[in-house]
Amino acid sequence: MSTPPAAANGRGGPPAATNGVDEPALLAVQGLNVALPAWADRERAVSDLSIQLLPNQIVCVVGESGSGKSVLARAIMGLLPAPHVHVTGGRVLFDGEDLLQATPGRMRAVRGARIAMIFQEPMTALNPLMTIGWQIEEMVEIHLVLGARERRARILALLEEVRLADPERILRAYPHEISGGQRQRAMIAMALILEPAILIADEPTTALDVTTQAQILALIKELQRKHQTGVLFITHDFGVVAEIADHVAVMRHGVLVEIGTAAQVLNAPQHEYTRSLIAAVPALAPRAKRVTDAAPVVLEVRGMTKTFASGAGWFSRARRSVPAVKAVELALRRGHTLGLVGESGSGKSTLARCIIRLIEPDAGSVRLAGIDLSALTRRELRPHRKHIQMVFQDPFGSLNPRMTVVQLIAQGPITHGVAVPEALARARELLQLVRLDPAAADRFPHEFSGGQRQRIGIARALALKPLLLVADEPVSALDVSVQAQVLQLLADIRDRLELTMLFITHDLRVAAQVCDEIAVMRQGEIVETGPTAAVFADPQHPYTRELLAAVPGRNWVPPRF
Amino acid sequence: MALGPKTAVYIVRRLAQAVPVVIGIVVLNFLLLQLAPGDAATVLAGEAGGAPPEYVAQLRERFGLDRPTHVQLLLYLKNVLSLDLGYSFRNSMPVSTLILGRLGPTLLLMGATLLASVLCGVLLGLLAATAVNTWRDRVISVAAVIAYATPLFWIGLMLILLFSIKLEWLPTTGMEDVVAFNEGWDRVLDIARHLVLPTVTLSLFYMALYTRMMRAAMLDQRGMDYVVTARSKGLSERLITYRHVLRNAVLPVVTMAGVQVGSLLGGSVVVESVFAWPGLGQLAFQSLFARDFNLLLGIFFLSACLVVLVNLAVDLVYLALDPRINVD
Amino acid sequence: MPQSFWRRFIRNRPAAVGLAFLVFVVVVSLGAPLFFAGDPFGIVGKPFLPPFGAYLFGTDSLGRDIAAGIAHGGRTSLMVGLVATIVAVSVGTLLGAFAGFYRGWIDDVLMRFTEFFQTIPTFLFAIVLVAIMSPSRASIVLAIAVISWPPIARLVRGQFMATREREFVQAAICLGMTDAAIIFRQILPNVLSPIIVAGSLMVATAILIEAALAFLGLGDPNAMSWGFMIGAGRSFLRDAWWLCAIPGIAILLTVLSINLVGEGVNDALNPRLRTL
């Protein structure tokens, strides 16, 4: 096969298929086409894609959801979900052998031994019923003839290499018994135990907390250098790309739009799409505080405490009680946006839900505009609920799929006694406010994209003209370009309506962009609070410092165009 | 997972928690049966073809039926708590002796049914799932759908018609050939032959259910991420199926098997009546119509205990199969 | 949504066949007084006439028309199955909804209760209920409903527990909606499809239970039913096989078609499952 033909969509010629180095490629994908089934929204998952991977090189394939980056990885491994998704053309040359032509038996010999793979979610990628040790051992057993003792020695050695403390215990453990970071380390150990030439990593850090992510990225890089492995690293996160990539390939709708060295692509992207993506990445530089401390306090939280009792069910394995929020104090002034940042399990969502009384706190008080909400019964609270509204994380789960968009937006006011026609009319106005087509009003949520749904969710919250808006990770489920739009919308509305906002996020870049002040949470406690700029510039608490240090690509400043 | 002290504590706790449920069953049934018109004394008099009223009154006194309901209930509960199930006046025997006599055949039939339905169901489900959309899968799936819709008693009759009456391959009914009075292995073999048709009848429905569950679970599990991992490790499809998927797919079947036990005893009333199997179901049926409530309550009590124990056993099996589940 | 549902349903061949047969059964049953006028217990000819002679399915031991019995028996079976299911599903849904939404003691009580029903041999319990109340259509419906609601309640409870955590429900709470509005207007429509599926399969089970009761002689003596016909024909199995075989096949086909329709509904309501 010669050079691939020009890309069908005509947005610029196909990028060069080389990595600009003259070394012989370890892996060369040439003119790969992968067809999608008839019911899919486009014909091909991957169109006419060519890419090379050299030994001792990390190539990052970056793109938004649906760009075909994962399909590429699976096509190389021969793991496409046949028959619906299948290769229709091209070559995958590995050591000169076209893997697409290889027999199933040959592919099995290559997989694991020569090309290994790690996945986004190690919890589901590991068989829940088998011990970690057994699963790693299986990898060795099916490819090599080794004595049990040798196998074991090799596994233990590798577990130390991936820095798993107490490897004996890890070997005996089941996947659910160890932490996410440990699981991913074990996955890496399993993938690398046969010293494969290539490691394909499909979003391996996306499910991890930022600090763990940093460690895993470092580990992958270290091992890659040590074993001279070629790594095909798939990610959606430009921060991660900046952290790890030697070369970067940008994909969009199954087409490779740009490829080049990390420095080229990150700092001087050529393709328009790459530029728009990078432009959407929030800078880590904090915004200036917009408002003064003179504004009245809208929200005051005192001594908020919540402990989850567990062990109620037969099979729950959790400890007796889990303190989720420990005596938290907060105050939020009108027009301010407070960012609540922390890793998963830090209690930030629980805190928000306690404030809004979706969860009954064990102790503590919430005063909203002078009214002590915590003293009210659930029933008494109901008329006051309109003053605090919430925007949720999951654009798919937060809208009742059985209701039309106007119904969704109007149901709040209707509940609070607004006449139905008036509420519906107002709902249509709100659609314009959140920049949705008014024609969308009578459609159902499943007809919209994630970003559009988040807008609907925002409109629903705004329909009640709340004093306080609680936004719980409102953009973390969105692609980076959509994320930027929604953040922009939120900022605009906040300014226009003088909204007070409690903004929960795990992403320090987002927090930097949105929040006037931030509060850093860890294990149910706020360890540090202050104006965003101050905290970023001079973090007081070691944990805050750790968090900031872990932000991927923190040294990379996304260029502005 | 291992049978450590934690598991022992768990077992004890489970059993302790089952006590109120079982007592609740006894109390509710006791009260329910009080609503039944007529009593054991009438039945005995009726069976005798008539008896003078003094005789009936005497019977009532003897059975304690002349006392107020709450006194009868309290007495009964007191006895049950000391594991005394009372006396069946109609059968002139202690209830416990009667029940114990039927327990063996009942457990045999239940056990055989459970085993047959789970094993065959899992196997058929496996065969279907490993050949999705081929003729093998279709035949198995269609058979399962049909078996799932078949009335038990009817299929029992049809099996008798075919295998006993027409083909004369298997005995019609009963648990063993009573003319022969076989000993040793001959007897075992004989009972086994008698066991075939009732077991097939009783297990058909659940076999179909398990086949379908197993097939669905296998297909479900095949879509899981860990299967992709296994493929990426270079495992063959066969190894993936047997090493990884099978065990995961069996879990829902195990859960269902626990539920099956509860309904097995009820369903066996019909099958026992068709096949003249000397089990508890028939005994219960008879005791209801004889208003032999001590006996009926005893059977309810025992079957409740049985279900509790089997459910516990199923959970322990589950515990052994699924490390995610913990006794804490 | 309904349109695409219908399309998906009809494209599923077994479900379409099942539906067609079910419609046939319903038409024949509802039209029984038209097609087979008079009492199905009425004696029309000589006993034990074989099928496909003067009478489509022959006559039974008293000389009653079996075809008439099948048509009228279908009314009983469908009626009992349907009404028992409606009662069981209503009660089960209501209790399950409250237990799943409120949890706490309501849930505890409900769970104890369903545990109770799992521990008792349910069919035996149904027999006891019918025997105590005397066999009649009402008592049979009641008995079947009593033993059938707990699984529905468990199902609905589980669905409610899961859905209650969904963010749209939390949003509804934030909007200040009353609990009743949340339960019935927000959650219930979203968990309706598993309930519908379970309900349609329950109709099939209820028909089987009714048949088994009638077979054991606990049917309503004034209502012709398939189970009764099998029970009555049982003694003549050897000489007049059609007495048992025909109603048995009627039950089998009806239950089968209901199951197929139920599964078709399930697949059509959850199109995700079928794309695999």
Next chain:
Amino acid sequence: MSASTILNRSLFTALLAAALCAAPQFALAQKRGGTLVQITQPEPPTLASYLSTSGPIGQVTAKIYDGLFEYGFDTKPLPSLAESWTVAPDGKTVTFKLRSGVKFHDGKPFSSADVQFTIMEVLKKVHPRGSNTFKEVTTVETPDPQTAIFRLANPAPYMLAALSGYESPMLPKHIFGNGDIRSHEFANKPVGTGPFKFVEWRRGELVRLDRNPDYWRPGQPYLDRIVVRFIPDSATRTALLEKGDAHVAGFGAVPYNDVKRLAALPSIEVTTKGYEMISPVVEITINTKKPPFDNVKVRQAVSYAVNRKFAIDNVWFGNGRLATGAISSNFKASGLYSADVRNYSVPNAIEMANKLLDEAGFPRKADGTRFEIIHDITPYGEEWQRFGESVQQQLVQVGIKATLRYEDVPTWLKRTYTDYDYFMTSNFLYNLADPVLGVHRSFHSALIKQGTVFVNGSRWSSPQADDLMNKASLEPDAAKRGTLYAELQKITVEAAPIVWVHELLFPTILNKRYKDVIVSPIGIYGAYNRAWLDR
């Protein structure tokens, strides 16, 4: 009751010597050995035949327990444990000479003390019919081990008809004398003097009886073993008999429709003998106190409407004889039966019924019905249900809309005999050995006893009928008795409190290889001591 006036008579004097009866061995070359499998349906609840007269019990226990008498087909007593007996002229003393050398199965000897214990402590106290049968017995004297003298307050000739091993089993005092007789540990482990010993009872399955080698009739029994099987499923019962896996069954254990087929088999013999002391009758009891059945014309109309022939042919498949009235035609020989009554089985019966109903003031309404009733069905099994269904159809023809009600036995008994909450119900009663025992109970005003089952449930009564019955029970002369009963039959049939449908002819199915199984009027309630297998 009836026996208040005493007529001085001595019908019974010393009868035949024992030797005469024990002599049938010469007839055929009986062979030893073999197992007889009897099917009994349903399974007896207990084996305490002294405590319950429930039908199936006797089918098992009569092989284990002997009685003082046996009976010939003419229903006359024959010696058994009693070698001979005398009834004093005043009828108030009955002396039994007991056979010597008889041993219980545990080896202990049988003596007059056992007779005394059985009569006075057991049958008179706890046997449902015994309290009636032995009502007049004041003491049983035991001058020596071989003599038992019954002292009676009044003569009770009917007592001598109730001394079979089935009806009045002789129990070992040394066993049943200890402990509560009502819940005795040996209730289900019977020990008697009979030809077969109890071995085991597998509940739900079988009772096994083995040959008693020390039986008092030398050489007997011939069979090694009797197995009584309990098979709930009727088709299976038939199959077992057909295959030769079971050898004898009676009392409707085999569905009536299968009888014809079995009878056609060369290996099988069907007999209706062996029920002469039982005389079962299928009938419909009408609640004469409940309108509209308080009107005799309505009852007669129903009696016309019920098609007896249809029931015999299509429900009981020919196993019946048209019933004409209160007394079974089995009593034709003894002259107590009379056919001189209103005949309801006439060709224009429906017409008659319609006419009577019109006269009674129940004209047909627009929909063709006159009134609605509920017809209860005897909960004894499928033919009863079919019978109910056919009656329902027949009533439609005369404009009576009947709804069927099928309840379980206790509910039905309570409804019929305690609550009297019914219109009409099918019913099944035995005439037993004498009308005094089996017929009077349905009509005598003294037997309208609420809560007592199988007595006068229709609650019809007339002083004239009471008088006839009182006289008949004490009348020694058979011819005069016949006249009294003829009158009774006429009155009762005319008043129609009961629709006598047919005299059920229980078919006993017998494998032809087994001989001398049914040798008495109590049929399979016999001891089987003479039964043998012809190989």
